[in-house]
Amino acid sequence: MNSQAPIVIVGAGQAGVQIAESLRQEGFGGELLLIGEEPHPPYQRPPLSKKWLADGGSGNPVSLALRGAEALARRRIELRLESRVTAVDRRAAELTFANGERLRYGKLAFATGSLPRALPVPGATLEGVLYLRGIADSQAIAAAIRRCAADNHRVVVIGGGFIGLEVAAGARKLGAEVTVLEGLPRLMSRVTAPVISEAFERVHRAHGVEFVFDAQVVELRGSGGRVEQVRTADGREFAAGCVVVGIGVAPDDRIASEAGLACDRGIIVDECSRTSDPVIAAAGDCTARRLPDGRLQRLESVQNAVEQGKSAAAALMGRKRVFTATPWFWSDQYDVKLQMAGLSHGYDQVVTRGDLHKPAFSAFYFSAGRLVAVDSLNRISDHMLAKRLLDHDVLPSLEQVADASFDLHGLMKQTA
C-alpha cells in the first residue's frame, strides 16, 4: 500500500465531515479528501423537513452550514464538491469519478448516506412528484406547496412516517390543504406505539390534515406530464396539485456493493465501523451494523452518523472505538416535539406518564420487564432523563414508571 496516497471519504454529509475531522483529532497528518455530490459545503439535513421547509424553503443555505469550506481547509481537509464517485477498484486502490478521472487512495471511507425509496407505481416520474433528500429538494417541495396554496390545490403526501408528517405540518403552515395517504392502519407504526401515533393523528387533524389509512397507492395520473391524481387500490382517486413521497430511505451502498464489500441493505460494519475490507470504513445512513447476536441494525440519525464517524476515523488509524451511547432521535410537527431515546423494537408493554390529550406525555417501552426506550411528546425533561437512565443502565421498574408519584429523577440522583 502506498503510504503517500490520501485517505478519501466518499460523501460529505454529517458522517463524512465527522470522519474527516476525527481523523485529524486522531493525529492523521496525511492528505485527506472529502468528496460530495452536491454544490453546497457540508450542511445539516434535519431542518430540511422541519423549520427550513415550514419557513418556505427560501432561507439562505448558509444558515444550515455544518462546516464551511474555510474551516475544512484550515484542517487541511480538501473538499471536492459536485464530484460523483462511480466506481471503486479495491485491488488497484483506485476510485473513478463520473468525469472519468481516477484517483488512488491509501484508505477509504464510505459516508454515502441514503436515498429516498422510489414509489414503485406507474406515473411516479410525473412532474410534481417530489422526494426529499437535499437542499434543492426542500426548496422544490416548498415552492410546489406554495403553488398549491395559491391555486387551491391539495398537497398529497404519500407515507405517514416522520418525513411525510413533517412535510404535512410544513404544508399546513404554508397554507396548503393536505391529505396524507398511509399504507398501514396508523402513523409512524414501525417506530412508535399506538398511543404516540394516535396523539400525532389528533394534532394533525386539529390542524386540518386529512388522513387515509390502509391506502395502497397503485397509480399516479396526470396531464401534460404533470401529476394531477393519486389512485388507490380500492379505486378511490385523490386530486393532487403536487405529491410528496416519504416512504422511507434505502442505504446508498451501490458503489461499495459493486466493489465487492459485504453489503446487505447497507454496507455491513462492525461495532467499530469496520467493513469487510481492512482499509475501508463506513459510517452513517449507508451502513448496516452487525450486532453481537448476528442481527443487522440500521439507524438513520445524526447521532449515529456522528458516533459511527468517530469510530470509522479511529478504525482507519488502527484503533478500536465502540459506539455505545443510547440511540436518540427527534421530530418536530407544529408545536409538538417528539424525542425518542433507546430502541423500542420488540417491546411487549408500554406505560405512559403525563397528559395524553394536551399532548404532553412520555411512553415508556418495556421488553420482558426491562425498560428499553422512551418516546416523549413535549416532555423535554423526561427525554433528557431517559437518555441518562438508559446510558447508565439505571432502569426503573414498570411499577415505578406506572406510579405517577414516583420520582424518576430521584432514581438517577441516588446512583449519581
Place this chain on the structure above:
Amino acid sequence: MPKVTYIEPDGRAVTLEVKSGRSVMSAAMEAGVEGIEAQCGGNMACATCHCYVQEPWLEQLPPPSDDELLMLGNVAAERRDNSRLSCQLTVRPQLDGLTVQFPERQS
C-alpha cells in the same frame, strides 16, 4: 457586522463576524468551532450547543423560553447561572462583542 467571540474549552478564543439575524450556534458550526456539537441543527432537541454567556452580555439577551430552561436543566456539563443554548441566541447589532464560552463536554 457584529463580532462574536467564542472561547473553546481549552481557553482559545475565536472571533467571528456574524450577520445580524443569524444564530450564535450556526456561525460557530460553519467556522468549525470545536466546543460545540449542535447535533439537532437548532431544533432545541439535544442540548449539545450549550454555552456560558460572559459578562456583561447575559442581561442583554432575551430570557430563555420554558423549553430552553428544561433543556438547560439536563446539559452534559455543569449548568451555571449564565448557561444558554447557543441555537436560541440571535445575533443583533447591539450584541456586537458578545462572548460565549463552551464547556468541556456537550454529550
